[in-house]
Amino acid sequence: MKALFLVGGKGTRLRPLTEKLPKPMVPVMGVPLLQRNFDRLKTFGIQEIVLSTCYKPECIEQYFGSGANYGLQIHYVSEDLPLGTGGAIKNAERYFDKEPFFIFNADIISDINFGEMLRFHKRKNADVTIAVTRVDNPSAYGVIEYDDHDYAITFREKPKPHEVVSHYINAGVYIFNPQILKHIPAGRPVSVEREVFPKLLEKGKRIAVYKGCNYWLDLGTPEKYMQAHMDAFQGLYRIDEADFEKEPIYGRFNAKISGKAILRGPVYLGKDVRIEAGAIVGPNAVIGDRCCIGKKCRIENSILWNDVTVENGVEIIDSIVADECRVGLSTSYEKVIFAGDASKRLAIS
Ligand code: GDD
Numbered sequence: 001m002k003a004l005f006l007v008g009g010k011g012t013r014l015r016p017l018t019e020k021l022p023k024p025m026v027p028v029m030g031v032p033l034l035q036r037n038f039d040r041l042k043t044f045g046i047q048e049i050v051l052s053t054c055y056k057p058e059c060i061e062q063y064f065g066s067g068a069n070y071g072l073q074i075h076y077v078s079e080d081l082p083l084g085t086g087g088a089i090k091n092a093e094r095y096f097d098k099e100p101f102f103i104f105n106a107d108i109i110s111d112i113n114f115g116e117m118l119r120f121h122k123r124k125n126a127d128v129t130i131a132v133t134r135v136d137n138p139s140a141y142g143v144i145e146y147d148d149h150d151y152a153i154t155f156r157e158k159p160k161p162h163e164v165v166s167h168y169i170n171a172g173v174y175i176f177n178p179q180i181l182k183h184i185p186a187g188r189p190v191s192v193e194r195e196v197f198p199k200l201l202e203k204g205k206r207i208a209v210y211k212g213c214n215y216w217l218d219l220g221t222p223e224k225y226m227q228a229h230m231d232a233f234q235g236l237y238r239i240d241e242a243d244f245e246k247e248p249i250y251g252r253f254n255a256k257i258s259g260k261a262i263l264r265g266p267v268y269l270g271k272d273v274r275i276e277a278g279a280i281v282g283p284n285a286v287i288g289d290r291c292c293i294g295k296k297c298r299i300e301n302s303i304l305w306n307d308v309t310v311e312n313g314v315e316i317i318d319s320i321v322a323d324e325c326r327v328g329l330s331t332s333y334e335k336v337i338f339a340g341d342a343s344k345r346l347a348i349s
């Protein structure tokens, strides 16, 4: 079975983290989000992947190449101008001719059991199956109304609060039968959410709604990106290599940690990290590869990407620091994102 990943979005809401990186390449505990999702798919035996790229495609292609180093076979389909989610799916049609296939929004993490979702799709004899999840504020998503037999009745993308008819939303994971692709117009931008799904329902096509999703998050904003890490520290979102309950300080690969530094788990350490005397790191701190944490620093509830230098005495709380930043000057930063020369406030409570 094959999977198509929609990775062409600009990641506008994640700026400035996405100034240099496309959204699917932002690190989730040191590993690109896309790779985390591929690793999960592999556990279900899915190894052939089509990537529909648009924004900064070279970044993704340089990292994964043919996929061979990751145990995958990866095909790339690139757009010069954004075709929208539906246009991107249509554009990849040549790879999907026989069997049903998965489609993923590339900015989500979940615990969906893909094997079970496929069995459900077949049992429901569906043309399309959409994974759904329940959220309190559905307005920012695709809202789905469904009948007693778990078939969709309406699909409404980002309705106004007073138009919301259900708390179940599109989780951004689909199974499509290849025959359904002929209903998507070619050669122009198309939104699968605004145009294709409503039209398929109008035509009486069977869209089944799969509700087997316990953990789910769209990482499309810095606040959600931060939440994904906090969830991983708490074990709500499982990452393969680290179990923070058993091993609160993960990493220490070639780390130089002063005997006078304090590490308060859960902490995720990358490779070749240096932490100086008097520094307090954690709880809930990700320290990327080759980061240097100066004397008497405090790093708490924060994510540092690679090659970050934190000067002596600086405090970083509830913040995100992107690659190669040097943080100094002031003594305390709270709810800030640093990336390149840019910084931005984080709206977390
Ligand atoms: N190739 C390509 N071309 N990919 C695209 C394009 C495009 O023009 N536009 C968006 N994408 C990709 C993005 O990279 C992302 O992986 C996915 O399509 C969805 O785009 P987002 O920008 O993240 O959409 P959203 O979060 O506002 O809404 C979508 O996801 C929600 C769940 O997280 C919708 O599918 C909603 O219905 C859904 O509830």
Ligand code: MG
Pocket (backbone or CB within 6 Å): 105, 107, 218, 219, 220
């Ligand atoms: Mg999104």
